[in-house]
Every structure is written in C-alpha cells, then in structure tokens.
Amino acid sequence: xxxxxxxxxxxxxxxxxxxxxxWEMPVQYTGILEEHAACRERVGLFDVSxxxxxxxxxxxxxxxxxxxxxxxxxxxxxGQAMYTAMCNERGGIVDDLIVYNVAPEEVLICVxxxxxxxxxxxxxxxxxxxxxxxxxxxxxxxxxxxxxxxxALLQTLTDVPLAGIKNYWFAAGTVAGIPRCIIARxxxxxxxxxxxxxxxxxxxxxxxxxxxxxxxxxLANIGLGARDTLRLEMKYCLYGNDINxxxxxxxxxxxxxxxxxxxEFIGRDPILAQKAAGVxxxxxxxxxxxxxxxxxxxxxxxxxxxxxxxxxxxxPSLGLNLAIGYVPAxxxxxxxxxxxxIRGSMAPAKVAKTPFYTRPY
Amino acid sequence: xxxxxxxxYTDQHEWVSVTGDVAxxxxxxxxxxxxxxxxxxxxxxxxKTFAKGKSACEVESVKAVxxxxxxxxxxxxxxxxxxxxxxxxxxxDPHGGxxxxxxxxxxxxxxxxxxxxxxxxxxx
Numbered sequence: 242x243x244x245x246x247x248x249x250x251x252x253x254x255x256x257x258x259x260x261x262x263x264w265e266m267p268v269q270y271t272g273i274l275e276e277h278a279a280c281r282e283r284v285g286l287f288d289v290s291x292x293x294x295x296x297x298x299x300x301x302x303x304x305x306x307x308x309x310x311x312x313x314x315x316x317x318x319x320g321q322a323m324y325t326a327m328c329n330e331r332g333g334i335v336d337d338l339i340v341y342n343v344a345p346e347e348v349l350i351c352v353x354x355x356x357x358x359x360x361x362x363x364x365x366x367x368x369x370x371x372x373x374x375x376x377x378x379x380x381x382x383x384x385x386x387x388x389x390x391x392x393a394l395l396q397t398l399t400d401v402p403l404a405g406i407k408n409y410w411f412a413a414g415t416v417a418g419i420p421r422c423i424i425a426r427x428x429x430x431x432x433x434x435x436x437x438x439x440x441x442x443x444x445x446x447x448x449x450x451x452x453x454x455x456x457x458x459x460l461a462n463i464g465l466g467a468r469d470t471l472r473l474e475m476k477y478c479l480y481g482n483d484i485n486x487x488x489x490x491x492x493x494x495x496x497x498x499x500x501x502x503x504x505e506f507i508g509r510d511p512i513l514a515q516k517a518a519g520v521x522x523x524x525x526x527x528x529x530x531x532x533x534x535x536x537x538x539x540x541x542x543x544x545x546x547x548x549x550x551x552x553x554x555x556x557p558s559l560g561l562n563l564a565i566g567y568v569p570a571x572x573x574x575x576x577x578x579x580x581x582x583i584r585g586s587m588a589p590a591k592v593a594k595t596p597f598y599t600r601p602y
Numbered sequence: 603x604x605x606x607x608x609x610x611y612t613d614q615h616e617w618v619s620v621t622g623d624v625a626x627x628x629x630x631x632x633x634x635x636x637x638x639x640x641x642x643x644x645x646x647x648x649x650k651t652f653a654k655g656k657s658a659c660e661v662e663s664v665k666a667v668x669x670x671x672x673x674x675x676x677x678x679x680x681x682x683x684x685x686x687x688x689x690x691x692x693x694x695d696p697h698g699g700x701x702x703x704x705x706x707x708x709x710x711x712x713x714x715x716x717x718x719x720x721x722x723x724x725x726x
Binding site: 272 | 638639641642644660662663664665666667
C-alpha cells in the first residue's frame, strides 16, 4: 500500500489505519465523533497528501486546462482557485478538481487520490495544445487545517498575511521555515480553513510545527472517518460515491461549476444535449427517519425503486440521518418524500435543503 | 478492558451471560472497538424467536452497520431500551450497561458450544 510522508506521525499518534483506494490512511485517531466535533468547535488537522498535484506549464497552460474542465478557469486571477469538474466525451465526470492559477504560465490542479493516474493519463492524452503537463504528486505533501481557529494557528507559522487570503484564493510563501509552500483558503469540511501544499521532503518539519502551534488551540488530528461526516454535512461530493464517469455535472449537482457558454470543452456537447432533452436524475440531500441509509440503499417512491443512495451517515453535528442520492429530476424538490429500503425495511426520507450544515460564524 | 470470566463468548465477538434459563447478549469490547462510535441500534422485537446464528439485531457505527447474531436459540424476553439515544454506552460499557437483548433459551445445551473467557481472549 502507498503511504504519505506523514505515515510515521500517524502511527505515533495512535491512528487506526485503513486501505483507502490503495493508500494506507488514518480512518480515526481518537474516534470519529470526537474528531468531528473538534473540527466544528475548534480546529482539526488532516493529512491529505494522498491527493495528487498535476502542473500545467507554458504560454497556453490555462487554455489547455480550460479545454479539459467545465468551469470558466480563464476568469481566474493570479492567486485565485476554482472548483470544477473534468468530463469525458460523454459528459461523464472523470474527476472533480481544484484549479490554481499560480503564475502567468503555471497552473496547479489538485486531483483526487484514487484518480491520480487516471487523471494524468486523461490530461496528457487530451492535450492538443501540447503544453507541459507534469504529475508532481509524489513531490508534494498536503495538510488541511480546518476550523474556526485555523487562521490563528497557521498565522503563527508564516509571515504571509492570511487575513488577506479570501475564500478560494491562495498565496505562495514560507510555512514553518519551509519555503515554496502554497497556502490556499480551501477545504472539504464547511469550516473556515486552509490547505497547505508543501514539498514532500519537508513533511518531517511541517507536522511537528503544526502540532506545536495547534496545542494551545486544542488542535485534533482528524482521520478519513470524520472527513467523510464533515463533507457529507455540506453535501460535498465524494468522487466514486456520489459522482463518477457515468454521471454528468448536471446530474451530480455541479451545474454551478459547468459554464456551458464559456466556449469549447470536452463533454460540452453531450451536456448541452442533456440540458436540452431534460436531466433524468439529480443528486439531492435527504434526511432519513429512524435508520441510517448507506451507499446503494434503494430509493423508493410509491413502491417503485427510482434511485439509489450514494452516501449516508448519522450527522454528528445535527443528530439527523443524512443521505445523498440520485432521484428522478421531477422529484428533486425540497420536501419531496421517498422511502429508503434499508436492508429490507422501509425508512421515510425527505429531500432537504443543502448544505445540511451552516457554520455559525 | 478485561472480559468477565463468568460470561460465554462467540467467535462473532458477542458475549452471553446466563441467569436461570435467560441469556443476556451483548457485543464484546473487541467488537465495539473495531466498530468505533456506535450511533444506532436496531433491536429485535420482544417475543421474536431466533435460531442460533441468525441475525437478531444491528449495531451501527458512523461508518458501518454490523449484524449481531443470536449466540444461542431462544425467544426475546427483553431489549435494552435505555440504549435509545444513548448508544455510546455500548462503547463505554460493552459488557454491562451496553447489553442488547435477553433470550429465553430454547436449547440450553447450545451453551456448551460457546467459548469460555480463556478461549475468547485468545482471539480478541
């Protein structure tokens, strides 16, 4: 199994390690509920080094990215980042990504761990402008610092004025004495916070520095278990569960990052055609009564299976059973009632407004 | 956490405590630790009869759902209603307050097939 540069720190911290798409990653340190609460109430540290970093370089770097992705990345200012989908020729989602406009001829794309090789292969085989595309995933490590005191914590480790970095903007700078880090105000939790890209060789410096800076703030290490409950409360998509090669951005609730009028991009025509013909299904948030729905639980309407749950859990922050799943587009309105078949017994569910969780600050 | 010496155990990480012809059933410390934070329990209906080895109950953690099998055959006489909304007791006190259900034994001879504490500690 592949390991991140922080592996020994996880073992030392008593993490329970699991196989996550071929990566040996912490699923929890002290417990999912405790870690979830720590992130919502204080601040949490996540090793997200398994995510990949692909760089596009050259005069046409951003044009090449724009050809590959659904969002209008050419509108990015230097220092700005954008969430987007990358589609195949059928309009299915190859991956969901964040694109960083680093320098005039330099673009960073952060890809999902399980899709590192798939995405890179897709990118280099769909590069008509012939820009320089390099998979630097093994050269970078990445930590997410998420929670209401994330800025206070990180500011003790860098001279970069963090208050000036707005949501989905970033800055390059020195963190904990490590030069050439990238500090982005992004995350996957619904909290304020940062994701810090750091040269992999400096991992041994970065982790203890953040631990020391975080101690007075009650920093907790957070595993993939709480990462999942935190993102689910926001209805953030998990690639492979909620969206995949066969779902379109319109189906997956990603129309807001799909700019059909921006000009040509791979997948645009089938997505336009689907928009014209009518989107058959939509990814919605559901609140389930009594039981916890799990991925693949059938969604039933008037006794007929009409969809499927793609993610589900008990929400630690809300105390509700939350699910994400596909329902017929005509039945996607908030308040629409369904039954969910949970191992043979029916639990009532209703489409809910999302994000399920709103941070109180 | 230590395993009570007067309990019997299964290789599915359930424990059984017998008083007269009634068996109290729960999951072991090992099982709760493997599951993580427990947030929901689907208890059986009182009066329902289970054959040994049949799924009688579901215990759900944040991440996963796990079946609890009837360690012996019997009829449910009582379930632990105190767990409703307080499922974390299964994590904190798995061998005591975290008990799940009680079975009136229909074949007490089956108890002979369960593990004693020494045998269970070897696999836990």
